[in-house]
Amino acid sequence: MNLNIFNNSHLFLMRLVLLIGFLFAQENLISWEVADPTLNRKFIETYLNKIIANDKFDDNSIQASDVIMIQMENTERGLVLKRLRAKNYDSGEFRRFMMDQVKLMDPKLMDELIKRKYKWGEISKRELSELESYSTVDNILQERSFKRARDAFWWSTSQLEIATTGNAFIRGRSSSQAFRMEMGLQDLGLHRQMFKNLLLGISNDISSAYVLIPSGSKDVSSMGKTVDNTHALSGTYGVGFKFDTHSIGGQVNYMDAGNSFKNKGMKGYQALHMVLPTASGLVYWSNTFGLNRSIPTSMGKEMASRKSEIRKAKKEKDKTRTWKTKNNEAYKGKLISTENNKVAIIVEKNEKAHKEAEKGRLWTTKEDKSIRASVVTVNKKEVILLRQSDDKRVTTKISNLSDYDQEFLESLTWDGETEKIIDFEDLSSEDKRLIRLSKQEISETKNSTGMKVSKPFASLRLKVGLSLVEFIHGSIDSTQSASEKQNLDISDRINNIDALGIFVKAEVVTDNKKTKGYAQINTSVTGLTTLGLGMDHNVWGMFNMGANFVYIPNNSGIEFQSSRSAKSKPWTWYPGGIDGAFIPEIYFSLHF
Structure with missing residues (x-):
């Protein structure tokens, strides 16, 4: 002791x-x-x-x-x-x-x-x-990774965000409180394209309390255009709360079906078949992972640049191009061999020069005498011309012609088949380097030591959870005045086990926070399935551009009783129509 x-x-x-x-x-x-x-x-x-x-x-x-x-x-x-x-x-x-x-x-x-x-x-x-x-160190066990991934979709690094989708975010520079405005309940699979209720609330780093306000839109739409053969959810006033921590998150929402409704702007079938998500909830587990990518080292960058240069040289060497010598002589043609320190080029036929020689041109001697004539024949020393003024043949030594005319006659010797042999050392420095590079071999070893290093570049957040959405089906009288308030006549509701669903979402944000994206799937016991995909990128300064895609498969819907009558036939709500729908959306946002 x-x-x-x-x-x-x-x-x-x-x-x-x-x-x-x-x-x-x-x-x-x-x-x-x-x-x-x-x-x-x-x-x-x-x-x-x-x-x-x-x-x-x-x-x-x-x-x-x-x-x-x-x-x-x-x-x-x-x-x-x-x-x-x-x-x-x-x-x-x-x-x-x-x-x-x-x-x-x-x-x-x-x-x-x-x-x-x-x-x-x-x-x-x-x-x-x-x-x-x-x-x-951006380790998956650190909160830093979670915060970066979470904030990209929950919080904001800007004091003001405004998007053409109807979303807005306003917060104080040093405050942990913010005002947010959104449309739809995306995590529940009720995307803004099919559910037009506005969400207005106050948020902090972890939680958000808000009210739900119907926007008045009655159609499934994207970028201001109505999607044909679809049926949007109806909305009414309600309240909600959601939270998000490093490992668990969720939300609860309630909309009062006892509120009054108006048939303003509603088509007959929309008034007859109104579907509302009156009560909903979601709870999910989440985890954040670091994503790495291979980045070339300075040695790797140098090697990649060298390989690129060799590939370009090989392509350039095999093309018909102009080859130049140290004396500024130029030959347009294709390289066929580089053996014994000699370069062989098939010089391309100069069609323009041949036509000009056949048609006739002005020839000038070194004594500054001129005649207009066409070429009959030409050899190494002499050329026979046909004078156009009297159609007489004139023979003259090539050495007596002007330098310009001598170069012209030399261009006629190339017919697209004759080889031009040039000493390798007589080529221009650029063409010599091109040939040397083209002879080098490229090593395609993928795992060369020191060529690349793995570094973190993004955070991936995975969410998996259960949802519960109580849908009710009801109707109002479409023949009454558009300004008259009516009570909803409820005929059926989906609740208990039938209201359960599965939620899976992956969110990715790069470490520089310039790019983010998500992929999401929601499916329920009753057969309603929606898939969402989106990406947002900072294109310049405070200007972002993004795209969202919502896919509703064919036959994805919920079956209701069309009325309280025992003889009523079932009616199925298909938000994307019986054939399904693919709804793209492009948007822009400003960040201040």
Whole structure:
């Protein structure tokens, strides 16, 4: 017993010493934020220029708009830089500087930061904690991966988002509260193309409370156009709540079918067969995974560039092209051999020159005498011309003709079959390099060591869950006045086990947050199935472009009793028509 007390006492004392040491170490740390925007931009832009010059930019995540965080340690040798980070206020991320590159920068700039003779701000406890524990490793077990993937579809790094789909997001710069507007209940498979209720609510990082408001649209539509042979859901006023954490999420919604309805804008069959999702819920499990891709190293990039150059040279060598010599002689033709340090080219026939020689042209001698004549025959030394003025043959030595005419006669020797032999060393430097490259072989080894390195580039979030949607079928009188309020005559409802469904969704967002996409499937016990697919990309500055696709298979629907009468026949609601529907949508959004 005494020995146990002795051991426990020592353990307590050791912990106490470590705690005091830790607290003392914390007191020696001095941290602050650079609040001078000019100095922030000056230092970061100098840093970015340095890593670009040293070919390190591929490993960088810091932006010129980030804010610098500095942590110094008070030691016996004086103040020593402990940590240097950049915080992105839009995403809340802390990013590392490459200190080996910082050391290569102008020391005066670093001294300016450390002296703190500028506008600066205190760092909060939360920021201090993140500053000291930050890691750039994007592991699937870290919340950072989850947050990046979740925020792309739940939260926003912008203060204002407006999309042509009717979605909007407004939040304060430093607030955890935001106003959101959406259309439809997408996670339940009730996409905005088929369910036009507006969702207006207040959100934070985890939860969102909202009201549901009918928009008045009665048709399945996309980009302002009605999809033929479809039947949209009806809507009414209601409330809802949803939440999303790193491992579990869900939502509950309720719309009151006891509200009054109007038949304004409704076709006869729409008033006779109204379908409403009065009560709905969803609960899902989720997990986030890091996605890696192979990125070529500097050696790999150089090798890839070399291979590309060789491929182009091989293609170019086999084409009919103009080959030039050091003396600026040019021969248009096809290379057929490069043996014994000689180059053989089948020179292409100059059709234009042959036609001109046959038709007749002006010939000039070195004595500046001229005649207009056509060519009869030509050999190595002489040419026989047919003078057009009197149709007499004139024989003259080629050496007596002007240089221009001699070049013209030489072009007539090439008929598309005759070879031109040129010494390899007489070719232009560009053509010699082309031939040398074309003779090189390309190694197609896929797993060459040092050619590529695997790096994270995106986060994948997978959601799998169960849904429950209670659908009711009812009608109102289409013959009454469009402004007159009516109660819904309910004939049937889908609930209990029949209302259950399965939900599966995959969400992907790249680490730079410029591109995101999703794929989703919802299917229910009653036979209603919908598939959704979408992608969004930042094309320029604050301008995004995206596309959504909703597919409803054929015979995908829910069967109801058409009325309360015992003799009534069943009626099936087909949101995409009995043949199904594929509904594309392209949209644009602005982010401020």
